[in-house]
Amino acid sequence: MSSAIRVAVLGGGQNCEHDVSLASATSVAAALDPTRYDVVRLTIDPDGGWRDGRGDLLGIAGAVHLLTTCDVVLPVLHGPKAEDGTLAGLLDLAGVPYVGSGVRAGALAMDKWATKLVAEAVGVATAPGVMLTAATARSYRWTHPVVVKPIAAGSSHGVALVTEPDRLEAALRAALALDERVLVEDLVVGREIDLAVLGRSDGTRIVAPALEIVTDGLFDFATKYDGSAVFQVPAALDEADLKALEHAALAVYDALGCAGVARVDFFLTSNGPVLNEVNTFPGFTEQSQVPKMFAAGGTSYGDLLDLLVQDVLEG
Ligand SMILES: Nc1ncnc2c1ncn2[C@@H]1O[C@H](COP(=O)(O)OP(=O)(O)O)[C@@H](O)[C@H]1O
Ligand SMILES: [Mg+2]
Known part of the structure; x- marks a missing residue:
């Protein structure tokens, strides 16, 4: 079927939303009309390895080569090293058109x-909030209920509601384990x-x-x-x-x-x-x-x- 549009469907990714992404990518690949689309599955492992639809490791060069044989990419990926513009950058440099936001909006x-x-x-x-790092977190003084979250993570990982001051330290530590920068926001009702x-x-x-x-x-x-x-x-x-x-x-x-x-x-x-x-x-x-x-x-x-x-x- 030479007239079929060759669509790469990417899933997985090197972050805590890996499984969420895989579920979406599988669902997207299944929904693309097989009479019109020739679907090429690609998966990014949690450790960064790229695999083809058979599960074979491609290496980044092999993956880019495969992507350049496609008409369009559906990057069904979330979170850092994926949805944050990194993948868009790779595709821009490889000259492969893709669905969704470019580098700037993703980042x-x-x-x-x-x-x-x-x-x-x-x-x-937006909710009033402050940005903290490991260096500045120590000087933060809790006065009212806040939500602590990593600035870039996703799927609620590291997000915590802090309604008592003695819970703050653990919340900050958990969020700082996922990102160097943390947001402490007023609780929005x-x-x-x-x-x-x-x-x-x-x-x-x-x-x-x-x-x-x-x-x-x-x-x-x-x-x-x-x-x-x-x-x-x-x-x-x-x-x-x-x-x-x-x-x-x-x-x-x-x-x-x-x-x-x-x-x-x-x-x-x-x-x-x-x-x-x-x-x-x-x-x-x-x-x-x-x-x-x-x-x-x-x-x-x-x-x-x-x-x-x-x-x-x-x-
Ligand atoms: N400032 C806030 N006030 C009240 N609830 C919040 C606030 N920030 C986050 N939440 C709650 O936490 C959830 C996850 O936070 P969010 O910033 O959306 O992180 P994620 O990127 O992980 O989805 C939100 O859907 C909301 O229920
Ligand atoms: Mg959210």
């Missing part, structure tokens, strides 16, 4: 501190609402119906991944809140310079939207937030993947 969005600065600069609120923004090759942007992560009301990071959190999509929002969220999501997407689809996560507080973070390659199983949001807007999982791939080929 900025992976850095929760940089994201905060950019969002605030375009008028989008609000509903968690995610928006998906898709930038099309013609310059237009589509915002999918908003999704709410409904938990049992307890502040518990684990519920997001243990299946007890429920996604409600479309989220029940009044017109003004929805408009404010959409406006903020687009402003942040554009300010970071995102491409393809990005998930922009907010807290909706009594004072309006507060940005939490931006994921430039969000979870992408059919049951993940972004595919569910587009499905609610009438774009099926397969159609969403088609849009992403076709936009790259046409752009």
Whole structure:
């Protein structure tokens, strides 16, 4: 089938989101229409080794060579050394078109501190917070409930709520074990609402119906991944809140310079939207937030993947 589009689907990666990425990559590869796409699977091991679809090690040079035989790459990867612009850089240098954000947006969005600065600069609120390192952490004085998190990690690794001062040290130590820089943010009280923004090759942007992560009301990071959190999509929002969220999501997407689809996560507080973070390659199983949001807007999982791939080929 010589006319089939050769798509490389990348999964895995050298970070704590390796397994999350593999689940998404497997799901994406299975959803690409085999009559139109010739799928080439590539996996990055936790130790950085690249493997082909048969599981054979390729080496970085072999992997780049294989990628250059493809029409387009779907880098279904999260976290550092992947979604943070490093992979985009490799693909840019190799001259292989790919779905999603480039180096700059990937790097900025992976850095929760940089994201905060950019969002605030375009008028989008974020939680007040300070950036600490191992050297400065000792002088931090706890006065009120905060959330401690590594500036670049993902999937809630190293994120801790600190409501008592004697818990601070352990939280900082855990976060500093994952990143040299740590964010200590005020605890935001609000509903968690995610928006998906898709930038099309013609310059237009589509915002999918908003999704709410409904938990049992307890502040518990684990519920997001243990299946007890429920996604409600479309989220029940009044017109003004929805408009404010959409406006903020687009402003942040554009300010970071995102491409393809990005998930922009907010807290909706009594004072309006507060940005939490931006994921430039969000979870992408059919049951993940972004595919569910587009499905609610009438774009099926397969159609969403088609849009992403076709936009790259046409752009
Ligand atoms: N400042 C905050 N106030 C309240 N909850 C927070 C705050 N920061 C993070 N959280 C909670 O922790 C979760 C994980 O934090 P997040 O920054 O999204 O990290 P990750 O990149 O691991 O997803 C969020 O989905 C939210 O439930
Ligand atoms: Mg998050």
